[in-house]
Amino acid sequence: MITSAIQWFIGLGSTVFIPIIIFILGLCVRLKPSKAFISGITIGVGFIGLNMVVNMLQTALGPAIKLMVSRYDLSLSIIDLGSGPGGPLAFSSTMGVLIIPIAFGLNLLLVWLGWTKTLNIDVWNLWQPTFIGLLVWGASQSYIYGVVAMIAAFLLELLLSDLTQPMVSKYFNLPGLSVTHLMALSPVILAVPLNWVFNRIPGFNKIDASPEKIEKRFGVMGDPLVIGLIIGIxxxxxxxxxVSRTAQxxxxxxxxxxLLPKMISMFMESLTPIAEATQAFTxxxxxxxxxxIGMDAALTVGQPAVAATSILMIPIALFLAVILPGNKVLPFGDLTLFVYVFTILVCAFKGNIIRSLIGGxxxxIPMxxxxxWLAPTVTKAFDLGNYKLGSEGIVSFVSAGLWPNAIFVWTAKNFSLVGIVILMLLILVGLYYLNVVKKFNSGEKEVK
Structure with a gap:
């Protein structure tokens, strides 16, 4: 009964269940019902607008990517299914039902203890910790191992969200909000130290390739409209x-x-009253x-540097896939979702497009x-979730190669349940040290 209710609620789609959650959260933090209601509707409209633009991106680029692959005979043996099926797969499993009450209860406990400053309401992207649980289940043949890994992955999500919140809040102008999207958060462990290295390279550290500087230096050629036009051509x-299709x-x-920045402005319009009421309530x-408030990376994908970097990374990823010895995955399904993969990476580089492309x-490469490496385990995870792959054979997707996915699977294979529990304890120690001992982000400290 409960399982069916949860699956029905998730089945409403993010354009419906996220507004409901926002409305309920607004009431809980004593926001006026009328304002909470308007906030909920506005964020729902924002999701609809964002989905329209992202779907346009996928519809426009999908055939072009397919022709590029065919034209240059890019024949690799593993299909990039894209991370799109990951959510339905996760929530069609029993783990997908378990994650919602477990994550909600654990999150509230950690907020009350002061071990995290993130209150995650991004229900949909709980599919990512759940997917890790399915991977571990497939690799270890143990459902229990998978559940423990799923919980540990959710804790890792909170840790990375706490760590990046000051940086995300400042760059994207999101006071009181954070990103709880593991796909977007994962690159930060590379981007932050790499940015430190870039800052110490004479000459290179003086190059400011932010969209604002590009527009100022190159005039109309630096306008996002013109940049998009050039990239598309x-x-x-x-x-x-x-000529006709190229121009189109x-x-x-x-x-x-x-259009992406205009859609994102609706998220800000809806979430600002909620964030302010939450801070007053706490x-x-x-x-x-x-x-x-922990939210989807959708809040950030409309930033011009994020959009430009993500589109430019498409031919770069295809080129890397072809020249890297030992790689068998042909990027396809995930290419148009790079706006989610690279958004926090771009933030860490403060919107510098040159640094973002190098870092991306x-x-x-490791993705x-x-x-x-994970392709057989990914295929097994789809089998465990009773997700029909037809005659696709072994499948994977580029963002299946996130380092958290690999670490949990490797740990389960080599150290069984003990290793997964140790990982969980280390993450909890990290949360405690960051928020209780270090008192990180007690003010508005920025990640350097």
């Missing part, structure tokens, strides 16, 4: 399109780069504890190798 040429793709990419009832290329 370039991809059209690589795909072998005729250019216009569609220009529209994507222009000041009164939680002894002044800082609590940030470096990060893509390709790890998605190749």
């Amino acid at each position: 370039g991809i059209g040429i690589l795909a072998g399109y005729d 793709l250019g216009m569609e990419m220009a529209a994507v780069l222009k 000041q009164k009832h939680l002894h002044g504890k800082i609590v940030n 290329a470096i990060y893509t 390709l190798y790890l998605s190749t």
